[in-house]
Amino acid sequence: MSKVIPLSLETPATQEAARVMGICNSCRYCEGFCAVFPAMERRLNFTAESIHFLANLCHNCGACYHACQYAPPHAFALELPKAMARVRKESYAHFATPNWLGRLYQQQGLALSLGSLVGFVVIFVLAYLLAGGETARLWQAASTKELFYEITPHNTLVAIFGPVFLWAVLAMTLSGKSYWQMLKGLAPEQAFLSKEASQTVSDIVQLRYLDGGGQGCAAESDKPTKQRRVSHQMVFLGFMLCLASTSVATLYHYLLNDPAPYPMTSLPKLLGISGGLLMVVGCAWLLAQRPTRHQALQDPTQQTMDVGFVSLLLVIAATGLASMWLRTTAAMPLLHLIHLSSVLSFFLLMPYCKFVHGLYRGLALWWHNREQANPSRLQLSEG
Protein backbone atom coordinates (compact mmCIF):
# COMPACT_ATOMS: atom_id res chain seq x y z
CA MET A 1 0.00 0.00 0.00
CA SER A 2 1.63 3.26 -1.06
CA LYS A 3 1.62 5.69 1.81
CA VAL A 4 3.89 8.70 1.73
CA ILE A 5 3.95 10.09 5.26
CA PRO A 6 6.11 13.17 5.76
CA LEU A 7 8.91 12.68 8.26
CA SER A 8 7.48 15.22 10.66
CA LEU A 9 3.99 16.29 11.67
CA GLU A 10 5.44 19.64 12.67
CA THR A 11 3.97 22.42 10.52
CA PRO A 12 3.09 26.10 10.97
CA ALA A 13 -0.45 24.96 11.90
CA THR A 14 0.72 22.64 14.71
CA GLN A 15 3.21 25.26 15.91
CA GLU A 16 0.46 27.87 16.16
CA ALA A 17 -1.85 25.43 17.97
CA ALA A 18 1.01 24.57 20.37
CA ARG A 19 1.53 28.29 21.07
CA VAL A 20 -2.18 28.70 21.80
CA MET A 21 -2.23 25.61 24.03
CA GLY A 22 0.75 26.96 25.98
CA ILE A 23 -1.20 30.14 26.82
CA CYS A 24 -4.43 28.22 27.54
CA ASN A 25 -2.53 25.92 29.88
CA SER A 26 -1.57 28.94 31.99
CA CYS A 27 -5.06 30.43 31.89
CA ARG A 28 -7.42 27.39 32.09
CA TYR A 29 -10.50 29.60 32.17
CA CYS A 30 -12.27 27.30 29.66
CA GLU A 31 -11.49 23.99 31.36
CA GLY A 32 -15.16 23.01 31.75
CA PHE A 33 -16.07 23.55 28.10
CA CYS A 34 -14.90 20.34 26.43
CA ALA A 35 -12.44 17.45 26.40
CA VAL A 36 -9.60 19.53 24.95
CA PHE A 37 -8.87 21.32 28.21
CA PRO A 38 -8.61 18.36 30.64
CA ALA A 39 -6.43 16.62 28.03
CA MET A 40 -4.30 19.77 27.71
CA GLU A 41 -3.84 19.98 31.49
CA ARG A 42 -2.11 16.59 31.48
CA ARG A 43 0.71 18.09 29.42
CA LEU A 44 3.40 20.69 30.00
CA ASN A 45 4.59 20.96 26.42
CA PHE A 46 2.88 20.22 23.14
CA THR A 47 4.45 18.04 20.50
CA ALA A 48 2.96 17.93 17.01
CA GLU A 49 1.57 14.47 17.85
CA SER A 50 -0.19 15.71 20.98
CA ILE A 51 -1.59 18.63 18.97
CA HIS A 52 -3.06 16.19 16.41
CA PHE A 53 -4.69 14.42 19.35
CA LEU A 54 -6.09 17.59 20.96
CA ALA A 55 -7.27 19.05 17.64
CA ASN A 56 -9.47 16.03 16.95
CA LEU A 57 -11.07 16.34 20.38
CA CYS A 58 -12.24 19.85 19.47
CA HIS A 59 -15.81 19.99 18.08
CA ASN A 60 -15.46 23.63 16.96
CA CYS A 61 -18.30 24.80 19.21
CA GLY A 62 -16.78 28.29 19.49
CA ALA A 63 -17.32 28.67 23.24
CA CYS A 64 -13.63 29.18 24.01
CA TYR A 65 -13.24 31.88 21.36
CA HIS A 66 -16.11 33.96 22.71
CA ALA A 67 -14.92 33.48 26.30
CA CYS A 68 -11.30 34.35 25.60
CA GLN A 69 -9.79 37.56 26.93
CA TYR A 70 -6.77 36.95 24.68
CA ALA A 71 -8.71 36.82 21.41
CA PRO A 72 -8.00 39.61 18.87
CA PRO A 73 -7.49 42.54 19.22
CA HIS A 74 -5.38 41.34 22.18
CA ALA A 75 -1.72 41.02 21.22
CA PHE A 76 -1.81 37.25 21.88
CA ALA A 77 -4.40 36.96 19.07
CA LEU A 78 -5.75 33.61 20.29
CA GLU A 79 -8.17 31.87 17.95
CA LEU A 80 -8.24 28.38 19.38
CA PRO A 81 -11.15 26.96 17.29
CA LYS A 82 -9.52 28.09 14.05
CA ALA A 83 -6.08 26.82 15.11
CA MET A 84 -7.58 23.39 15.88
CA ALA A 85 -9.55 23.34 12.62
CA ARG A 86 -6.33 23.93 10.67
CA VAL A 87 -4.60 21.02 12.41
CA ARG A 88 -7.60 18.70 11.90
CA LYS A 89 -7.43 19.44 8.20
CA GLU A 90 -3.80 18.33 8.24
CA SER A 91 -4.78 15.15 10.14
CA TYR A 92 -7.23 14.26 7.36
CA ALA A 93 -4.46 14.47 4.74
CA HIS A 94 -1.52 13.19 6.76
CA PHE A 95 -3.18 9.96 7.86
CA ALA A 96 -5.12 9.34 4.62
CA THR A 97 -4.30 6.23 2.58
CA PRO A 98 -2.68 7.19 0.26
CA ASN A 99 -2.11 10.63 1.74
CA TRP A 100 -1.61 12.37 -1.61
CA LEU A 101 -5.29 11.71 -2.31
CA GLY A 102 -6.14 13.30 1.04
CA ARG A 103 -4.13 16.37 0.06
CA LEU A 104 -5.77 16.54 -3.35
CA TYR A 105 -9.23 16.42 -1.77
CA GLN A 106 -8.31 19.23 0.60
CA GLN A 107 -7.34 21.47 -2.27
CA GLN A 108 -10.15 20.51 -4.64
CA GLY A 109 -12.86 19.03 -2.39
CA LEU A 110 -15.87 20.67 -4.00
CA ALA A 111 -14.56 20.11 -7.53
CA LEU A 112 -13.83 16.44 -6.83
CA SER A 113 -17.28 15.88 -5.29
CA LEU A 114 -19.09 17.54 -8.17
CA GLY A 115 -16.71 16.16 -10.79
CA SER A 116 -17.08 12.55 -9.65
CA LEU A 117 -20.87 12.91 -9.39
CA VAL A 118 -21.22 14.36 -12.90
CA GLY A 119 -18.61 11.92 -14.23
CA PHE A 120 -20.48 8.86 -12.93
CA VAL A 121 -23.83 10.17 -14.26
CA VAL A 122 -22.25 10.61 -17.71
CA ILE A 123 -20.67 7.13 -17.58
CA PHE A 124 -23.97 5.49 -16.55
CA VAL A 125 -25.97 7.35 -19.22
CA LEU A 126 -23.39 6.54 -21.91
CA ALA A 127 -23.46 2.88 -20.90
CA TYR A 128 -27.22 2.81 -21.33
CA LEU A 129 -27.07 4.64 -24.65
CA LEU A 130 -24.36 2.33 -25.97
CA ALA A 131 -26.42 -0.69 -24.93
CA GLY A 132 -28.99 0.26 -27.60
CA GLY A 133 -32.72 -0.23 -28.01
CA GLU A 134 -33.19 -2.92 -25.38
CA THR A 135 -32.13 -0.48 -22.69
CA ALA A 136 -34.57 2.12 -23.97
CA ARG A 137 -37.38 -0.40 -23.62
CA LEU A 138 -36.29 -1.33 -20.10
CA TRP A 139 -35.96 2.36 -19.22
CA GLN A 140 -39.54 2.91 -20.30
CA ALA A 141 -40.74 -0.15 -18.36
CA ALA A 142 -38.80 0.86 -15.28
CA SER A 143 -40.29 4.33 -15.21
CA THR A 144 -43.82 3.01 -15.24
CA LYS A 145 -43.56 -0.06 -13.02
CA GLU A 146 -41.11 0.90 -10.29
CA LEU A 147 -38.49 -1.57 -11.49
CA PHE A 148 -35.25 -0.02 -10.27
CA TYR A 149 -33.34 -3.20 -10.92
CA GLU A 150 -34.49 -3.28 -14.54
CA ILE A 151 -32.39 -0.15 -15.06
CA THR A 152 -29.38 -1.45 -13.17
CA PRO A 153 -29.48 -5.18 -12.34
CA HIS A 154 -28.72 -6.10 -8.76
CA ASN A 155 -25.59 -8.06 -9.70
CA THR A 156 -24.28 -5.09 -11.72
CA LEU A 157 -24.79 -2.84 -8.69
CA VAL A 158 -22.92 -5.27 -6.45
CA ALA A 159 -20.09 -5.58 -9.00
CA ILE A 160 -19.69 -1.78 -9.24
CA PHE A 161 -20.34 -0.67 -5.66
CA GLY A 162 -18.81 -3.65 -3.82
CA PRO A 163 -15.12 -3.08 -4.73
CA VAL A 164 -15.37 0.71 -4.27
CA PHE A 165 -16.97 0.28 -0.84
CA LEU A 166 -14.42 -2.36 0.22
CA TRP A 167 -11.61 -0.05 -0.89
CA ALA A 168 -13.08 2.79 1.16
CA VAL A 169 -13.34 0.57 4.25
CA LEU A 170 -9.77 -0.71 3.78
CA ALA A 171 -8.36 2.80 3.26
CA MET A 172 -10.12 4.14 6.35
CA THR A 173 -9.01 1.15 8.44
CA LEU A 174 -5.39 1.81 7.47
CA SER A 175 -5.80 5.54 8.14
CA GLY A 176 -7.34 4.88 11.54
CA LYS A 177 -4.53 2.44 12.33
CA SER A 178 -1.89 5.09 11.52
CA TYR A 179 -3.63 7.64 13.73
CA TRP A 180 -4.01 5.12 16.57
CA GLN A 181 -0.31 4.28 16.30
CA MET A 182 0.46 7.98 16.74
CA LEU A 183 -1.83 8.14 19.80
CA LYS A 184 -0.16 5.10 21.31
CA GLY A 185 3.17 6.90 20.97
CA LEU A 186 1.86 9.56 23.38
CA ALA A 187 1.73 7.12 26.32
CA PRO A 188 2.73 3.56 25.37
CA GLU A 189 2.27 2.28 28.92
CA GLN A 190 -1.34 3.46 29.21
CA ALA A 191 -3.59 0.72 30.57
CA PHE A 192 -6.74 -0.35 28.76
CA LEU A 193 -10.03 -0.21 30.64
CA SER A 194 -13.03 -1.79 28.93
CA LYS A 195 -15.61 0.74 30.14
CA GLU A 196 -13.88 3.45 28.09
CA ALA A 197 -15.27 1.93 24.88
CA SER A 198 -18.90 2.33 26.01
CA GLN A 199 -18.13 5.81 27.37
CA THR A 200 -16.68 6.75 23.98
CA VAL A 201 -19.71 5.44 22.07
CA SER A 202 -21.94 7.43 24.41
CA ASP A 203 -19.84 10.60 23.88
CA ILE A 204 -20.05 10.18 20.11
CA VAL A 205 -23.78 9.44 19.96
CA GLN A 206 -24.60 12.36 22.26
CA LEU A 207 -22.09 14.73 20.58
CA ARG A 208 -21.17 15.47 24.16
CA TYR A 209 -18.57 18.13 23.39
CA LEU A 210 -20.55 20.06 20.80
CA ASP A 211 -22.33 22.07 23.44
CA GLY A 212 -19.73 24.47 24.79
CA GLY A 213 -20.07 23.12 28.31
CA GLY A 214 -23.89 22.87 28.20
CA GLN A 215 -25.03 26.08 26.53
CA GLY A 216 -24.73 25.07 22.87
CA CYS A 217 -22.61 26.30 19.96
CA ALA A 218 -21.57 29.94 20.01
CA ALA A 219 -21.28 29.86 16.26
CA GLU A 220 -22.68 33.13 14.98
CA SER A 221 -22.17 35.38 17.98
CA ASP A 222 -21.45 34.89 21.67
CA LYS A 223 -25.09 33.80 22.10
CA PRO A 224 -25.05 29.97 22.10
CA THR A 225 -27.73 27.98 20.32
CA LYS A 226 -28.48 24.27 19.82
CA GLN A 227 -28.95 24.60 16.05
CA ARG A 228 -25.64 23.08 14.99
CA ARG A 229 -25.95 20.21 17.42
CA VAL A 230 -29.54 19.36 16.38
CA SER A 231 -28.81 19.60 12.64
CA HIS A 232 -25.66 17.49 13.01
CA GLN A 233 -27.64 14.88 14.95
CA MET A 234 -30.31 14.80 12.25
CA VAL A 235 -27.69 14.05 9.59
CA PHE A 236 -26.01 11.43 11.78
CA LEU A 237 -29.27 9.67 12.69
CA GLY A 238 -30.53 9.90 9.11
CA PHE A 239 -27.31 8.37 7.81
CA MET A 240 -27.53 5.50 10.30
CA LEU A 241 -31.18 4.83 9.36
CA CYS A 242 -30.29 4.74 5.65
CA LEU A 243 -27.43 2.37 6.44
CA ALA A 244 -29.86 0.17 8.39
CA SER A 245 -32.32 0.27 5.47
CA THR A 246 -29.66 -0.95 3.02
CA SER A 247 -28.47 -3.63 5.45
CA VAL A 248 -32.01 -4.95 6.05
CA ALA A 249 -32.71 -4.95 2.28
CA THR A 250 -29.49 -6.94 1.73
CA LEU A 251 -30.60 -9.51 4.31
CA TYR A 252 -34.03 -9.76 2.66
CA HIS A 253 -32.36 -10.28 -0.72
CA TYR A 254 -29.79 -12.90 0.24
CA LEU A 255 -31.25 -14.64 3.28
CA LEU A 256 -35.00 -14.51 2.52
CA ASN A 257 -34.68 -14.56 -1.28
CA ASP A 258 -36.97 -11.51 -1.32
CA PRO A 259 -35.59 -8.96 -3.81
CA ALA A 260 -36.62 -5.27 -4.08
CA PRO A 261 -38.85 -3.40 -4.70
CA TYR A 262 -40.50 -3.58 -1.28
CA PRO A 263 -43.89 -2.17 -0.25
CA MET A 264 -44.04 1.27 1.33
CA THR A 265 -44.83 -0.27 4.72
CA SER A 266 -41.81 -2.64 4.63
CA LEU A 267 -38.93 -2.16 7.05
CA PRO A 268 -36.34 -1.16 4.40
CA LYS A 269 -38.67 1.51 2.99
CA LEU A 270 -39.68 2.90 6.39
CA LEU A 271 -36.04 3.10 7.52
CA GLY A 272 -34.92 4.60 4.20
CA ILE A 273 -37.68 7.23 4.02
CA SER A 274 -37.26 8.42 7.62
CA GLY A 275 -33.46 8.44 7.26
CA GLY A 276 -33.61 10.28 3.93
CA LEU A 277 -35.94 12.95 5.30
CA LEU A 278 -33.72 13.53 8.33
CA MET A 279 -30.65 13.81 6.10
CA VAL A 280 -32.27 16.27 3.69
CA VAL A 281 -33.44 18.58 6.48
CA GLY A 282 -30.21 18.19 8.51
CA CYS A 283 -27.85 18.79 5.55
CA ALA A 284 -29.85 21.78 4.28
CA TRP A 285 -29.86 23.24 7.80
CA LEU A 286 -26.12 22.71 8.24
CA LEU A 287 -25.40 24.39 4.89
CA ALA A 288 -27.70 27.29 5.77
CA GLN A 289 -25.75 27.93 8.99
CA ARG A 290 -22.37 28.15 7.27
CA PRO A 291 -22.50 31.74 5.94
CA THR A 292 -23.36 33.11 9.40
CA ARG A 293 -20.67 31.23 11.34
CA HIS A 294 -18.10 33.56 12.87
CA GLN A 295 -14.99 33.76 10.69
CA ALA A 296 -12.73 33.25 13.70
CA LEU A 297 -14.15 29.73 14.12
CA GLN A 298 -13.41 28.53 10.64
CA ASP A 299 -10.43 27.65 8.56
CA PRO A 300 -11.36 29.31 5.24
CA THR A 301 -9.32 26.75 3.31
CA GLN A 302 -11.51 23.97 4.73
CA GLN A 303 -14.77 25.46 3.49
CA THR A 304 -14.84 23.60 0.17
CA MET A 305 -14.11 20.34 1.99
CA ASP A 306 -17.06 20.85 4.35
CA VAL A 307 -19.48 22.14 1.72
CA GLY A 308 -18.49 19.41 -0.76
CA PHE A 309 -19.18 16.69 1.80
CA VAL A 310 -22.51 17.99 3.11
CA SER A 311 -23.72 18.81 -0.42
CA LEU A 312 -22.98 15.27 -1.58
CA LEU A 313 -24.94 13.83 1.36
CA LEU A 314 -27.81 16.17 0.49
CA VAL A 315 -27.83 15.00 -3.15
CA ILE A 316 -27.77 11.32 -2.06
CA ALA A 317 -30.74 11.76 0.27
CA ALA A 318 -32.77 14.06 -1.97
CA THR A 319 -32.39 11.94 -5.13
CA GLY A 320 -33.09 8.75 -3.15
CA LEU A 321 -36.37 10.19 -1.90
CA ALA A 322 -37.26 11.81 -5.23
CA SER A 323 -36.64 8.66 -7.28
CA MET A 324 -38.92 6.75 -4.93
CA TRP A 325 -41.57 9.48 -4.85
CA LEU A 326 -41.55 9.77 -8.67
CA ARG A 327 -41.05 6.05 -9.21
CA THR A 328 -43.81 5.67 -11.78
CA THR A 329 -42.91 8.73 -13.85
CA ALA A 330 -40.47 9.30 -16.71
CA ALA A 331 -38.20 11.22 -14.31
CA MET A 332 -37.42 8.13 -12.23
CA PRO A 333 -34.62 6.55 -14.33
CA LEU A 334 -32.54 9.76 -14.44
CA LEU A 335 -33.12 10.49 -10.75
CA HIS A 336 -32.18 6.90 -9.97
CA LEU A 337 -28.92 7.24 -11.93
CA ILE A 338 -28.04 10.52 -10.21
CA HIS A 339 -28.72 8.79 -6.88
CA LEU A 340 -26.49 5.82 -7.76
CA SER A 341 -23.76 8.17 -9.01
CA SER A 342 -23.85 10.25 -5.84
CA VAL A 343 -23.62 7.13 -3.64
CA LEU A 344 -20.70 5.85 -5.74
CA SER A 345 -18.96 9.26 -5.47
CA PHE A 346 -19.48 9.19 -1.72
CA PHE A 347 -17.96 5.71 -1.38
CA LEU A 348 -15.00 6.75 -3.53
CA LEU A 349 -14.33 9.97 -1.59
CA MET A 350 -15.25 8.65 1.87
CA PRO A 351 -11.62 8.12 3.04
CA TYR A 352 -10.61 11.67 1.99
CA CYS A 353 -13.64 13.88 2.55
CA LYS A 354 -14.95 15.34 5.79
CA PHE A 355 -16.53 11.96 6.58
CA VAL A 356 -13.22 10.96 8.21
CA HIS A 357 -13.69 13.54 10.96
CA GLY A 358 -15.86 10.92 12.69
CA LEU A 359 -13.04 8.36 12.51
CA TYR A 360 -10.31 10.56 14.01
CA ARG A 361 -12.64 12.20 16.52
CA GLY A 362 -13.87 8.80 17.68
CA LEU A 363 -10.32 7.51 18.16
CA ALA A 364 -9.22 10.73 19.87
CA LEU A 365 -12.20 10.52 22.25
CA TRP A 366 -11.39 6.91 23.02
CA TRP A 367 -7.80 7.81 23.76
CA HIS A 368 -8.96 10.74 25.87
CA ASN A 369 -11.25 8.51 27.95
CA ARG A 370 -8.38 6.08 28.44
CA GLU A 371 -6.13 8.93 29.54
CA GLN A 372 -8.67 10.24 32.00
CA ALA A 373 -9.08 6.76 33.51
CA ASN A 374 -5.34 6.58 34.18
CA PRO A 375 -3.37 8.66 36.67
CA SER A 376 -1.81 11.82 35.28
CA ARG A 377 1.77 11.27 34.18
CA LEU A 378 2.70 14.72 35.42
CA GLN A 379 2.29 13.79 39.12
CA LEU A 380 2.81 17.42 40.02
CA SER A 381 1.51 16.93 43.55
CA GLU A 382 4.41 14.56 44.28
CA GLY A 383 7.01 17.00 42.98
Ligand code: SF4
Ligand atom coordinates in the same frame (compact mmCIF):
# COMPACT_ATOMS: atom_id res chain seq x y z
S1 SF4 B 1 -9.17 30.14 25.15
FE1 SF4 B 1 -8.56 32.00 26.19
S2 SF4 B 1 -9.86 32.08 28.01
FE2 SF4 B 1 -9.95 29.99 27.25
S3 SF4 B 1 -8.34 28.87 28.37
FE3 SF4 B 1 -7.45 29.62 26.44
S4 SF4 B 1 -6.50 31.57 26.99
FE4 SF4 B 1 -7.95 31.09 28.61
Ligand code: SF4
Ligand atom coordinates in the same frame (compact mmCIF):
# COMPACT_ATOMS: atom_id res chain seq x y z
S1 SF4 C 1 -14.12 25.33 20.10
FE1 SF4 C 1 -15.39 24.28 21.65
S2 SF4 C 1 -14.75 22.15 21.43
FE2 SF4 C 1 -13.14 23.38 20.46
S3 SF4 C 1 -11.61 23.77 22.06
FE3 SF4 C 1 -13.06 25.47 22.08
S4 SF4 C 1 -14.57 24.93 23.64
FE4 SF4 C 1 -13.50 23.06 23.06
